[in-house]
Amino acid sequence: xxxxxxxxxxxxxxxxxxxxxxxxxxxxxxxxxxxxxxxxxxxxxxxxxxxxxxxxxxxxxxxxxxxxxxxxxxxxxxxxxxxxxxxxxxxxxxxxxxxxxxxxxxxxxxxxxxxxxxxxxxxxxxxxxxxxxxxxxxxxxxxxxxxxxxxxxxxxxxxxxxxxxxxxxxxxxxxxxxxxxxxxxxxxxxxxxxxxxxxxxxxxxxxxxxxxxxxxxxxxxxxxxxxxxxxxxxxxxxxxxxxxxxxxxxxxxxxxxxxxxxxxxxxxxxxxxxxxxxxxxxxxxxxxxxxxxxxxxxxxxxxxxxxxxxxxxxxxxxxxxxxxxxxxxxxxxxxxxxxxxxxxxxxxxxxxxxxxxxxxxxxxxxxxxxxxxxxxxxxxxxxxxxxxxxxxxxxxxxxxxxxxxxxxxxxxxxxxxxxxxxxx
Amino acid sequence: xxxxxxxxxxxxxxxxxxxxxxxxxxxxxxxxxxxxxxxxxxxxxxxxxxxxxxxxxxxxxxxxxxxxxxxxxxxxxxxxxxxxxxxxxxxxxxxxxxxxxxxxxxxxxxxxxxxxxxxxxxxxxxxxxxxxxxxxxxxxxxxxxxxxxxxxxxxxxxxxxxxxxxxxxxxxxxxxxxxxxxxxxxxxxxxxxxxxxx
Numbered sequence: 183x184x185x186x187x188x189x190x191x192x193x194x195x196x197x198x199x200x201x202x203x204x205x206x207x208x209x210x211x212x213x214x215x216x217x218x219x220x221x222x223x224x225x226x227x228x229x230x231x232x233x234x235x236x237x238x239x240x241x242x243x244x245x246x247x248x249x250x251x252x253x254x255x256x257x258x259x260x261x262x263x264x265x266x267x268x269x270x271x272x273x274x275x276x277x278x279x280x281x282x283x284x285x286x287x288x289x290x291x292x293x294x295x296x297x298x299x300x301x302x303x304x305x306x307x308x309x310x311x312x313x314x315x316x317x318x319x320x321x322x323x324x325x326x327x328x329x330x331x332x333x334x335x336x337x338x339x340x341x342x343x344x345x346x347x348x349x350x351x352x353x354x355x356x357x358x359x360x361x362x363x364x365x366x367x368x369x370x371x372x373x374x375x376x377x378x379x380x381x382x383x384x385x386x387x388x389x390x391x392x393x394x395x396x397x398x399x400x401x402x403x404x405x406x407x408x409x410x411x412x413x414x415x416x417x418x419x420x421x422x423x424x425x426x427x428x429x430x431x432x433x434x435x436x437x438x439x440x441x442x443x444x445x446x447x448x449x450x451x452x453x454x455x456x457x458x459x460x461x462x463x464x465x466x467x468x469x470x471x472x473x474x475x476x477x478x479x480x481x482x483x484x485x486x487x488x489x490x491x492x493x494x495x496x497x498x499x500x501x502x503x504x505x506x507x508x509x510x511x512x513x514x515x516x517x518x519x520x521x522x523x524x525x526x527x528x529x530x531x532x533x534x535x536x537x538x539x540x541x542x543x544x545x546x547x548x549x550x551x552x553x554x555x556x557x558x559x560x561x562x563x564x565x566x567x568x569x570x571x572x573x574x575x576x577x578x579x580x581x582x583x584x585x586x587x588x589x590x591x592x593x594x595x596x597x598x599x600x601x602x603x604x605x606x
Numbered sequence: 607x608x609x610x611x612x613x614x615x616x617x618x619x620x621x622x623x624x625x626x627x628x629x630x631x632x633x634x635x636x637x638x639x640x641x642x643x644x645x646x647x648x649x650x651x652x653x654x655x656x657x658x659x660x661x662x663x664x665x666x667x668x669x670x671x672x673x674x675x676x677x678x679x680x681x682x683x684x685x686x687x688x689x690x691x692x693x694x695x696x697x698x699x700x701x702x703x704x705x706x707x708x709x710x711x712x713x714x715x716x717x718x719x720x721x722x723x724x725x726x727x728x729x730x731x732x733x734x735x736x737x738x739x740x741x742x743x744x745x746x747x748x749x750x751x752x753x754x755x756x757x758x759x760x761x762x763x764x765x766x767x768x769x770x771x772x773x774x775x776x777x778x779x780x781x782x783x784x785x786x787x788x789x790x791x792x793x794x795x796x797x798x799x800x801x802x803x804x
Binding site: 390457 | 635638640641642644645646647648650652653656657658659660661662663699712713714715716717718719720721723725728729730731733734737738741742745748791792793794795796797798799800801803804
């Protein structure tokens with residue numbers, strides 16, 4: 183099946199370039215399409231016209247304070263929008279450091295566009311097998327005990343292109359940019375279930391979004407009492423619209439689509455609802471004429487984000503750095519190979535390895551100008567080891583549709599040029 | 607001597623810490639009531655307005671009916687521009703939804719990603735078709751179809767996939783009689799982490 187998740191990003195559109203140029207110039211809006219013109223005008227108050235770069239910044243007064251900060255004009259990190267409402271937009275992993283994904287660079291995947299929801303009118307309704315059907319606004323939810331946790335969210339289609347069709351020009355953004363990591367704040371689903379009086383014999387709940395396709399997934403009830411959250415904040419501020427404003431479900435370690443955005447309804451019941459997304463869509467064909475269903479947990483995975491294609495490397499000492507994560511808990515170990523998997527060296531895990539969250543790894547390496555293939559391999563606390571692509575193809579088939587976590591590689595040529603190495 | 611002194615210091619510090627916690631309400635973070643009394647009761651009318659899901663056992667299927675032929679007419683007007691006149695789709699953005707070729711019948715999707723997953727070869731429940739059309743289609747005008755129109759479109763698409771006669775009229779009872787070829791091919795998740803890659 184082909185779908186927008188398969189697209190490994192897209193170049194800037196002509197409109198983006200025109201818009202960028204218009205905003206950058208602070209003028210020259212003539213000749214733009216009306217929509218682009220109005221967007222450029224709307225942006226004008228937050229993106230000041232560019233001034234010449236001074237020879238010596240210490241001899242010139244700087245810019246004044248502003249209501250909302252913007253990135254330095256020298257920073258170009260961006261997602262890869264396709265321009266479609268059902269599309270995807272990948273996080274530029276190679277441009278980021280640490281573990282937290284800036285909210286405005288969190289990957290996007292929408293099935294019917296981003297709804298514009300008024301928090302004063304939006305409610306979460308809880309009903310079905312409950313003693314007291316209830317309705318909650320965001321303000322209501324804020325009165326429950328608040329929970330703040332760091333978790334990754336990863337689309338289950340992340341890495342499909344590199345799995346099926348590895349090409350030398352793939353980048354971290356293209357092979358793994360549908361994972362992002364945030365500090366989320368919200369309320370335990372368990373507390374919401376308790377407030378509504380969910381019946382103890384209930385087995386599943388349906389989570390439904392308030393977008394234009396009413397995306398709905400059935401979730402096993404034990405997850406509600408484990409670590410599931412309804413969150414309204416991300417990295418210290420309200421959720422971004424593309425991340426579910428004003429509230430979303432956050433199911434740590436589960437595939438992205440189950441973390442229903444723009445959450446409007448939880449229905450408690452005895453069996454799954456068999457929605458389109460959990461039957462015809464997010465199921466995994468396997469050899470033997472079967473397909474795996476309700477495959478929620480994301481397998482352990484790692485990716486080297488530096489060095490990487492399409493950059494070049496210079497001789498001498500370089501850190502090999504990247505991200506690792508597992509939907510089943512903490513990352514226990516990340517190993518790095520600089521000889522295409524013959525020898526493995528344990529990398530340093532930088533900072534705490536939190537459960538179901540990105541952790542950054544690093545390994546110092548001296549490049550002496552030989553051709554080498556760099557790989558990374560994650561092991562999680564269950565003992566699961568990130569497999570090779572060949573192993574995954576053996577057990578899941580090349581046509582399987584979701585859950586791709588093979589060991590990835592970067593080939594460093596003798597001249598320092600780096601390309602993706604897909605046959606690890 | 608020094609060890610004893612340090613021990614006696616600890617003994618005096620711990621009860622003091624407990625006293626401070628007790629003064630704050632018994633435990634860090636405050637008390638936990640049986641309920642917080644937050645939110646308001648949802649009325650049955652409010653719930654009925656949004657409780658649109660249909661289950662695999664037919665729960666939630668509304669009254670109404672629609673014929674294959676009426677569905678074909680609606681499809682041509684409201685669906686064909688994206689899904690193609692015969693449900694052949696417009697890949698890659700709009701994959702095929704109609705088709706029963708031999709590769710699909712053998713459920714060989716893991717071997718070849720190019721085999722289109724259609725209603726006829728990959729949808730396990732006919733109820734899902736009704737539920738999805740009603741909640742999400744047409745893409746640019748979701749929620750605009752009457753229940754009769756949803757039954758008619760469901761009937762047309764099942765018929766186009768060879769699962770319903772061209773003369774059929776579909777309602778909740780006859781929808782539950784439809785046998786989907788993909789049913790029985792789906793298995794629960796057997797991955798558990800640890801040493802095995804599945």
